[in-house]
Amino acid sequence: MSDLIDLSDEVRTALEDGRPVVALETTLVAHGFPAHVGIEVGLESERAVREAGAVPATTGVLDGRIRVGLTEDELARFTPEVRKTGPRDLAACAVAGEVGATTVGGLLVVARGVGIRFVGTGGIGGVHRGYPSPPDVSADLVSLVSSPVLVACSGAKSLLDVTATMEYLETLGIPVLGFRTDTLPLFYSAEGGPPVPQRVEDAAAAARTAAAHWELGGCGLLLTNPPPKSLDVEDLIEDAVAEAARTNVTGQAITPFVLAYLHERSGGRTRKLNRKLVAANARLAAEVSVAFAAL
Numbered sequence: 001m002s003d004l005i006d007l008s009d010e011v012r013t014a015l016e017d018g019r020p021v022v023a024l025e026t027t028l029v030a031h032g033f034p035a036h037v038g039i040e041v042g043l044e045s046e047r048a049v050r051e052a053g054a055v056p057a058t059t060g061v062l063d064g065r066i067r068v069g070l071t072e073d074e075l076a077r078f079t080p081e082v083r084k085t086g087p088r089d090l091a092a093c094a095v096a097g098e099v100g101a102t103t104v105g106g107l108l109v110v111a112r113g114v115g116i117r118f119v120g121t122g123g124i125g126g127v128h129r130g131y132p133s134p135p136d137v138s139a140d141l142v143s144l145v146s147s148p149v150l151v152a153c154s155g156a157k158s159l160l161d162v163t164a165t166m167e168y169l170e171t172l173g174i175p176v177l178g179f180r181t182d183t184l185p186l187f188y189s190a191e192g193g194p195p196v197p198q199r200v201e202d203a204a205a206a207a208r209t210a211a212a213h214w215e216l217g218g219c220g221l222l223l224t225n226p227p228p229k230s231l232d233v234e235d236l237i238e239d240a241v242a243e244a245a246r247t248n249v250t251g252q253a254i255t256p257f258v259l260a261y262l263h264e265r266s267g268g269r270t271r272k273l274n275r276k277l278v279a280a281n282a283r284l285a286a287e288v289s290v291a292f293a294a295l
Contacts, residue, residue: 008069020289026060030101052286061100120285126165144220152285190226207291
């Protein structure tokens with residue numbers, strides 16, 4: 001394990017004992033919601049993991065270290081001003097002594113390094129609309145190739161080109177499992193996405209599939225979980241993406257801009273659903289981790 005990484009006592013003991021552990025990102029806390037709401041969402045996700053029988057390992061960069069397993073006071077330091085930290089940024093952020101909120105891609109790198117096999121999040125990054133102009137593809141996808149970790153999510157983020165993201169996942173050899181669904185969830189909507197190559201009906205089937213995939217030397221997997229209810233906000237998403245382009249919002253700033261736009265224009269409905277699906281995915285990741293530990 002890297003000397004840059006500190007495990008909380010609880011996470012370290014759980015890993016040593018072979019008990020189920022679920023890694024959680026901090027970008028959702030810092031950039032996915034307003035500051036006070038983000039912290040609440042992070043704590044709700046941890047509670048969901050514990051209720052399912054696993055140990056939460058919320059991860060971020062603090063005080064020159066990559067911290068796996070945060071206290072509530074530490075979580076409160078992940079405010080909207082902190083650095084968004086993907087795979088390329090982890091070491092530089094730690095060495096610079098900055099506070100860094102982990103993306104899914106950054107979290108996967110850390111999970112791989114410490115032996116955590118399961119992650120819960122809202123939606124993964126992928127291929128942005130308009131690709132190849134700009135040529136924007138999330139590092140989340142590349143991290144999945146090199147990290148044997150299962151990510152429970154509600155598909156790709158709503159601002160992305162979901163069909164192109166699915167094609168890219170196939171090219172990279174990343175399995176996509178539909179949790180009681182035959183199609184890829186569209187984050188806010190359960191319907192309308194491209195077909196998934198494999199459907200699973202319960203956490204045990206997902207765990208067995210992951211175990212078999214890893215036995216063959218496979219990479220990460222996605223377990224896609226439809227949202228608890230659907231919202232049709234495609235028109236709002238298109239408006240948000242267009243407004244981002246018009247005002248020259250680019251790179252890592254696009255996602256928080258679009259989320260804020262959606263939350264405002266939907267009267268808070270997207271924020272409410274986003275909050276529910278994040279906790280639901282954390283719980284699902286924990287259920288699969290528990291089933292995996294029992295194999």
